Amino acid sequence: MQRWYVALIAALLLSGAYQAYSYLLLPLVATHGEAVAPPLEGATEFHPPVFKEVANDHFADFPWTSNAAIKWQRGENTFLFAETAEPDESGDGRVVKFAPLALLWSDPEKPDAAPYRIVAQSGRIQFENAFFDEAFDLTQVNPGRIIGASLDGAVLINGPDALMVQGRDFVFSETNAELTSYNAIKFVQGPAGDKASRIRGSADGINVLFIPTTDPVLGKDLPRVAGIQSLKLRQNVRLEFDSIEKGGPSNVLVTSRGPFQYDFPSRQATFEEDVRVTQTRRDKSGKSMADRLVCHALGLLFEPDPTRREEKKPKPDASPESQSLSELRTLRLRKVHALGLPENKTQSGSKVILESQSQQILGNLSDLRYDPVERIAELRDGQQVIVQRGDTRFGSPTIQLVHDAENHLVSLTCTGAGQLAHQIGKEEEDDKPVTAQWERQLTVHPQDAEGLQVVKLNGEVRLNMPDSLAVAADEATLWLTLDEIEKLENRSTNDKENLLRQPLPIRRAEARGNVFVVGSELIVGRLGQRREGGAKELIVNIQPGRLPIDQSGGVLRTGAESESKKRPPLFVEADKLQVMVHHDMAQGRMGVQQIEGEGSVRIEQLSSETIQVGDLRTERNLAVTGVGFVAQNEGNDRQVVTLYGNASPNGDITEPAKVELGPFSVAGGILTLNRIQNVASVDGPGRLTFPVPIGLAGEKLNHPADMMIVWRERMVFDGKTVTFHGAVQGSILNDKDNISRIECEEMVVRLQNRVDFQRSPNSGQKAELDSIECKHNVKLDMFAYEDTRLVGRRHAQLVSFWMNRQSDQFGGEGPGKIDLWTYGEPVELA
Numbered sequence: 001m002q003r004w005y006v007a008l009i010a011a012l013l014l015s016g017a018y019q020a021y022s023y024l025l026l027p028l029v030a031t032h033g034e035a036v037a038p039p040l041e042g043a044t045e046f047h048p049p050v051f052k053e054v055a056n057d058h059f060a061d062f063p064w065t066s067n068a069a070i071k072w073q074r075g076e077n078t079f080l081f082a083e084t085a086e087p088d089e090s091g092d093g094r095v096v097k098f099a100p101l102a103l104l105w106s107d108p109e110k111p112d113a114a115p116y117r118i119v120a121q122s123g124r125i126q127f128e129n130a131f132f133d134e135a136f137d138l139t140q141v142n143p144g145r146i147i148g149a150s151l152d153g154a155v156l157i158n159g160p161d162a163l164m165v166q167g168r169d170f171v172f173s174e175t176n177a178e179l180t181s182y183n184a185i186k187f188v189q190g191p192a193g194d195k196a197s198r199i200r201g202s203a204d205g206i207n208v209l210f211i212p213t214t215d216p217v218l219g220k221d222l223p224r225v226a227g228i229q230s231l232k233l234r235q236n237v238r239l240e241f242d243s244i245e246k247g248g249p250s251n252v253l254v255t256s257r258g259p260f261q262y263d264f265p266s267r268q269a270t271f272e273e274d275v276r277v278t279q280t281r282r283d284k285s286g287k288s289m290a291d292r293l294v295c296h297a298l299g300l301l302f303e304p305d306p307t308r309r310e311e312k313k314p315k316p317d318a319s320p321e322s323q324s325l326s327e328l329r330t331l332r333l334r335k336v337h338a339l340g341l342p343e344n345k346t347q348s349g350s351k352v353i354l355e356s357q358s359q360q361i362l363g364n365l366s367d368l369r370y371d372p373v374e375r376i377a378e379l380r381d382g383q384q385v386i387v388q389r390g391d392t393r394f395g396s397p398t399i400q401l402v403h404d405a406e407n408h409l410v411s412l413t414c415t416g417a418g419q420l421a422h423q424i425g426k427e428e429e430d431d432k433p434v435t436a437q438w439e440r441q442l443t444v445h446p447q448d449a450e451g452l453q454v455v456k457l458n459g460e461v462r463l464n465m466p467d468s469l470a471v472a473a474d475e476a477t478l479w480l481t482l483d484e485i486e487k488l489e490n491r492s493t494n495d496k497e498n499l500l501r502q503p504l505p506i507r508r509a510e511a512r513g514n515v516f517v518v519g520s521e522l523i524v525g526r527l528g529q530r531r532e533g534g535a536k537e538l539i540v541n542i543q544p545g546r547l548p549i550d551q552s553g554g555v556l557r558t559g560a561e562s563e564s565k566k567r568p569p570l571f572v573e574a575d576k577l578q579v580m581v582h583h584d585m586a587q588g589r590m591g592v593q594q595i596e597g598e599g600s601v602r603i604e605q606l607s608s609e610t611i612q613v614g615d616l617r618t619e620r621n622l623a624v625t626g627v628g629f630v631a632q633n634e635g636n637d638r639q640v641v642t643l644y645g646n647a648s649p650n651g652d653i654t655e656p657a658k659v660e661l662g663p664f665s666v667a668g669g670i671l672t673l674n675r676i677q678n679v680a681s682v683d684g685p686g687r688l689t690f691p692v693p694i695g696l697a698g699e700k701l702n703h704p705a706d707m708m709i710v711w712r713e714r715m716v717f718d719g720k721t722v723t724f725h726g727a728v729q730g731s732i733l734n735d736k737d738n739i740s741r742i743e744c745e746e747m748v749v750r751l752q753n754r755v756d757f758q759r760s761p762n763s764g765q766k767a768e769l770d771s772i773e774c775k776h777n778v779k780l781d782m783f784a785y786e787d788t789r790l791v792g793r794r795h796a797q798l799v800s801f802w803m804n805r806q807s808d809q810f811g812g813e814g815p816g817k818i819d820l821w822t823y824g825e826p827v828e829l830a
Contacts (some may be wrong), residue, residue, distance in 0.1 A: 078266025093130035147174040162192040174223040179208040201457025205234030232261040267302040288609040296341035306330035322402035338368040375403040391423040412444035432466035474513025511538040537576040545582030626657035643671040682715040722749040795819040
C-alpha cells in the first residue's frame with residue numbers, strides 16, 4: 001500500500017483551507033482598530049504622504065490609486081482606496097458602494113510578511129443601522145457594525161509567498177453567516193524566497209459558512225461571527241502542488257467534478273464525484289512516472305497533532321480567527337476514505353482505482369480506508385479487490401495492510417475467498433500462470449530473525465504450477481524472501497528455464513490438513529477422497545546446493561528426463577511428509593535430497609512393464625506400506641531408503657513395513673535399501689515372498705509357485721547373496737498339490753548374476769537362482785495332497801542342506817535322519 005497520496009492530500013487540504021480563510025476572509029471581516037467613518041466623495045483635498053507611499057509600493061499596477069478620490073486608513077494595518085463612495089439604492093440606507101475598490105491589509109501578528117492586497121471593480125459594505133435617507137452624510141450618524149460586504153465584478157487578491165487569487169462577485173452576509181461566490185475562482189501561491197513549493201487551485205464557486213454568535217468576537221464594529229464552520233468549493237475543483245523531493249521535482253494534482261468541503265469543527269474534508277489524485281515525478285533517468293487514485297468520493301479526517309500542538313500554540317491575546325488558523329496548521333491526517341459509485345438500476349457504478357507506475361501496481365476496489373497514524377490500510381470490495389503488480393494478479397474481498405514508521409510491511413491480511421496468479425512466460429503464447437487460491441484468509445508478516453516474509457493461507461488452499469505440480473490442503477504456510485521477490489518481478493525475462501537459474505524467493509513451505517499433491521512424478525493423497533484422503537502435514541525446505549550433472553535416480557530423481565525415460569507417478573499416502581530440496585542455480589534445476597514420512601505410509605507405482613518367472617508373466621507394480629520412512633538422495637542413482645514398521649515388546653511385528661514389486665514382496669520391522677552400497681536389509685523379524693519355477697529339492701514345477709521365507713533376526717541382500725538369520729523358515733505352495741517347507745537358523749541364497757541397485761529394473765538384469773544353503777538345525781518337509789487328502793510325506797533333519805540349481809544336485813550333512821511315507825503309489829525324491 002503506497003502512502004504517497006495521503007501526505008500530499010493532507011498538505012493540499014490544510015494549505016487550501018488555510019489560504020482560503022486568510023486570503024478571502026481576514027481582509028474583509030478581521031480588520032482591527034476603531035471604526036472610522038469613511039469621508040464623502042470630494043469631501044477633502046487632504047492627501048497624507050502615507051497614502052501616496054502605499055499606492056506606489058503596493059498598487060503600482062493600478063495607477064488610479066495614487067490620486068484616488070477616497071483614501072481611508074483604519075489603524076496602522078488597513079488602507080482603502082476608491083474613486084467613488086455612494087449609497088446603494090438596494091440597501092435601505094445602510095449600504096455604501098465603493099468603485100473601484102482597492103484594499104491593503106497587513107497581518108499585525110506577522111509584521112515581516114507581505115500584506116494582503118484586494119482589488120475589485122466595486123465593493124459594498126452593509127451596516128447594522130440605516131444612517132441616511134435622502135441625504136448621504138456620515139459625519140453625524142452611528143451606522144453600527146458591519147453586517148455584510150461584497151466584492152463585485154472581477155476580484156484580484158495578492159498576499160504573502162507570491163499569493164494570487166482571482167475571482168468574481170464575493171458576497172458576505174452576517175444574517176446567513178456565509179461568504180459566497182458562484183463564479184470561477186483561481187489561486188496560486190509560491191514559489192517564494194527559499195521555498196520551492198507552489199500551490200495552484202481553481203473551482204467553480206466557493207461558499208464559506210461561519211459560526212453565528214451574539215458576542216462581538218471579532219470586535220464591536222465587525223460582524224457577529226466566531227470563526228469558520230465550513231469551507232466549500234462548489235464544483236470542478238482543481239488543486240495542484242509542486243515541490244522538490246529527494247528524487248527530484250514532484251507534482252500532485254487533485255481534481256473533482258463535484259464539490260470539495262471542509263468542516264472545521266469536525267475536521268472532516270470531502271471531495272465528491274470523479275475524484276482524481278495524481279502524483280507525477282521523474283526517476284533518476286529522467287523518465288516521468290505517475291501514481292494515481294481515482295474514486296467517486298474521497299473523505300479525510302484530521303486531528304490535532306500532539307507533536308506540534310505546543311510548538312504552534314497561539315498567543316493568549318491572539319484573535320479568534322488567528323487561534324483557528326493556528327490550530328489548523330497543527331492538524332495531522334487521521335483517516336482517509338475513498339469510495340466507488342455503487343451500481344444500481346439507474347447507474348452503472350464505478351470502482352476505486354489505485355495505480356502506481358513506479359511500483360507497477362494497479363488496484364481495483366470499491367472501498368479504501370487508511371489510517372496514517374496507525375499506518376493501517378484496508379481495501380474492500382463486495383466481490384473482489386483486484387491488485388495487479390507486474391505479472392502477478394491478486395484478489396480478495398478484503399485486504400488489510402499495516403506498515404511501520406519506515407514504511408516497511410508489518411502485516412497483510414486478506415479475508416474471504418481469494419486468489420493469486422503469476423504469469424511465467426508470455427500470456428499470448430498460452431503459458432498458464434502459477435496460481436494460489438484460498439477460501440478463508442491469507443496473512444503475510446515478516447520474520448525479522450531470518451529476514452523472511454511468512455505467508456499463511458487458510459481454508460481449502462490450492463496451489464498450482466501448470467504442467468508441473470498442484471497442491472491442495474486445508475492450510476498452507478510459505479516462507480519467502482522479499483528481496484528475491486522484488487528481483488523476480490523486475491526481471492525482463494520470466495520464463496521457467498531462466499527462473500530456476502536465479503535465487504528463488506521461497507525458502508520453506510508447509511501444508512496441513514488433507515494435503516494433496518499431484519505432479520507428473522508424484523501424487524500425495526488418495527484421489528477421489530478429497531475431504532479425508534490427504535496427508536495431515538507436508539513440509540518442504542528449499543536450500544541452495546549443487547546437484548550432480550545427471551539426475552535420474554529412481555523414485556527420488558529430480559532432473560529433467562526425456563519423454564522416453566519418464567515413469568508412471570508415485571502415489572504416496574502418509575500422515576506427515578517432510579521434504580528437503582536443493583536448488584542448483586548453475587544447472588537451473590531442483591533436486592530432492594531427503595524425504596521423511598510418518599504414520600500409515602503407503603506408496604504405489606503402477607507400471608506397464610511385466611516380470612516373467614518361468615512361464616508366468618505378471619505386472620511389475622510397486623507397493624510400499626509402513627508406519628514411516630526416510631529416503632536420502634545423493635544424486636544420480638545414489639539413494640538410501642529406510643522403511644519402518646511396528647513391533648510388539650517381545651519382538652513380533654504387529655504392523656510390518658512392506659515392499660511389493662509385482663509378485664515379489666518383503667516385509668519386516670525395518671527395511672533399508674542402500675543403492676550407494678548396493679545392499680538391501682531387514683532388521684528384526686521379516687518375511688520374503690517370491691515366485692520360483694522349481695521346488696526345494698530342485699524339481700521343476702508345472703507352474704511357478706510362491707516361496708515364502710520368514711526369519712526372526714535379520715536379512716541382508718548385497719545384490720548377489722541373500723542371507724537370513726534366526727529361526728528361518730522357507731515354504732513353497734505348488735498348486736495346492738504339494739507343500740514344501742524348510743527350517744534352519746541361517747539360510748544363504750545365491751544368484752547367478754549380481755543385481756545392481758543403481759541400474760533400472762527394466763535394464764535387462766536377470767535374477768536367476770544359483771544355489772541355496774541352509775545351516776544349523778535344518779528341517780526339511782515335503783507333503784503331497786490329493787484334493788484335501790495327504791498322500792505322502794518326506795521329512796529330513798540335518799546339520800546343513802544345500803541345493804545347486806546349475807547342477808540340479810542337492811545334499812546335506814549329518815548327523816541326521818530321513819523319514820519317507822507314502823500312501824498308495826510311492827513318491828520318489830527328485
